[in-house]
Amino acid sequence: MRLADFALERYFARWEFSVQHILCASDLQGMPMAEVLAMADEETQSLWDRLTLGYTESTGHPLLRQEIATLYDGMASDDILVFAGAEEAIFCLANVALEAGDHAIVTWPGYQSLYEVARGAGADVTLHELREDAGWAIDLDLLRRQVTPATRLIVINAPHNPTGMLPDRATYDGLVDLAADAGAHLVVDEVYRFLEFDEGDRLPAGADALERGVSIGVMSKSFAMAGLRIGWLATRDRDLLARCAAFKDYTTICSSAPSEILALIGLRARDVLLARSRGIVTTNLERLDALFDEWADRFTWVRPRAGSVGFPRLTVPGVTIDDWSAGLVAAEGVLLLPGSQFGFGGNHFRLGFGRTDLPVALDRLEAYAARTLR
Numbered sequence: 001m002r003l004a005d006f007a008l009e010r011y012f013a014r015w016e017f018s019v020q021h022i023l024c025a026s027d028l029q030g031m032p033m034a035e036v037l038a039m040a041d042e043e044t045q046s047l048w049d050r051l052t053l054g055y056t057e058s059t060g061h062p063l064l065r066q067e068i069a070t071l072y073d074g075m076a077s078d079d080i081l082v083f084a085g086a087e088e089a090i091f092c093l094a095n096v097a098l099e100a101g102d103h104a105i106v107t108w109p110g111y112q113s114l115y116e117v118a119r120g121a122g123a124d125v126t127l128h129e130l131r132e133d134a135g136w137a138i139d140l141d142l143l144r145r146q147v148t149p150a151t152r153l154i155v156i157n158a159p160h161n162p163t164g165m166l167p168d169r170a171t172y173d174g175l176v177d178l179a180a181d182a183g184a185h186l187v188v189d190e191v192y193r194f195l196e197f198d199e200g201d202r203l204p205a206g207a208d209a210l211e212r213g214v215s216i217g218v219m220s221k222s223f224a225m226a227g228l229r230i231g232w233l234a235t236r237d238r239d240l241l242a243r244c245a246a247f248k249d250y251t252t253i254c255s256s257a258p259s260e261i262l263a264l265i266g267l268r269a270r271d272v273l274l275a276r277s278r279g280i281v282t283t284n285l286e287r288l289d290a291l292f293d294e295w296a297d298r299f300t301w302v303r304p305r306a307g308s309v310g311f312p313r314l315t316v317p318g319v320t321i322d323d324w325s326a327g328l329v330a331a332e333g334v335l336l337l338p339g340s341q342f343g344f345g346g347n348h349f350r351l352g353f354g355r356t357d358l359p360v361a362l363d364r365l366e367a368y369a370a371r372t373l374r
């Protein structure tokens with residue numbers, strides 16, 4: 001399999017650990033280990049204290065799978081398969097669900113591996129383009145026209161990276177019906193689920209919504225534990241899950257033993273983690289709203305409905321976001337992610353608002369904007 005470079009990851013490899021402020025990160029501010037361990041209950045504290053560093057169960061620690069299952073309405077432990085991050089889950093899923101001659105539809109702009117691995121597996125991929133002037137909404141009529149008899153996967157990411165889009169309930173229900181009619185798996189990358197700004201907007205998980213629904217989850221975003229590298233698939237399609245498990249024997253075989261226990265501690269304390277994460281993003285959003293209000297004649301801002309990222313656009317004639325963000329990082333040590341890293345034109349850039357240094361980073365961005373965009 002030959003895969004094109006993952007543009008965003010190559011960009012982060014260049015910058016992530018050398019700039020002062022990553023104003024485009026999608027993860028939530030991590031917690032110190034001591035705070036994580038302080039959340040352990042009696043059982044998880046004992047699991048941690050007695051932990052030996054052998055191989056672990058390749059499907060995932062039974063207690064962890066059981067805990068993950070409770071994030072859904074109708075999932076049992078056996079409907080869950082644990083991976084090294086959502087990234088490995090995506091890699092295994094596309095490899096077992098698709099082959100040459102198959103067709104997949106994937107929302108775009110988006111997380112590159114969602115369509116790149118599908119291509120690498122030999123599938124024909126149609127990108128379902130989201131448009132700013134439509135509020136980044138999924139277009140059901142277009143999607144219906146994109147389905148072919150060979151369509152095996154319809155892949156959406158909601159809440160969405162990079163736009164912060166969350167479909168309304170009617171659109172989501174339409175999508176579920178459409179996938180069921182097409183006989184395709186509906187894969188919903190839900191790594192930002194539980195970060196809806198209005199909790200009433202939370203959608204049913206893909207795995208719960210239909211028999212062939214697949215949910216992708218991870219500890220990295222809403223649960224603020226990216227360094228664990230623990231993710232999962234949830235689906236009632238046990239045959240698909242078994243094939244993913246067999247494929248995983250060629251990637252990581254099993255998860256990191258300490259990470260599984262820490263993930264279990266985090267998920268059992270999910271109310272604390274999610275309240276913390278929501279607190280960070282909603283406070284930061286207020287700052288962003290004020291900034292974009294002030295600079296409305298220089299930037300567009302489709303306010304995200306969920307998650308930790310948004311996709312504004314620089315509208316100053318003659319200034320490209322690639323050049324402007326290169327100047328910003330050089331002058332102020334503040335990193336943005338130009339839309340070109342998603343292969344998406346139009347002067348957009350990804351802003352992340354899951355980190356606690358956002359106020360300082362925004363002050364610097366504003367100072368730079370005042371010098372260069374007025």
Ligand SMILES: Cc1ncc(COP(=O)(O)O)c(C=O)c1O
Pocket residue numbers: 026084085086087088111157161189191218220226231
């Ligand atoms: C939509 C989406 N899916 C999957 C992932 C992968 O998550 P992880 O790197 O934690 O495996 C990301 C990470 O940015 C993402 O934004």
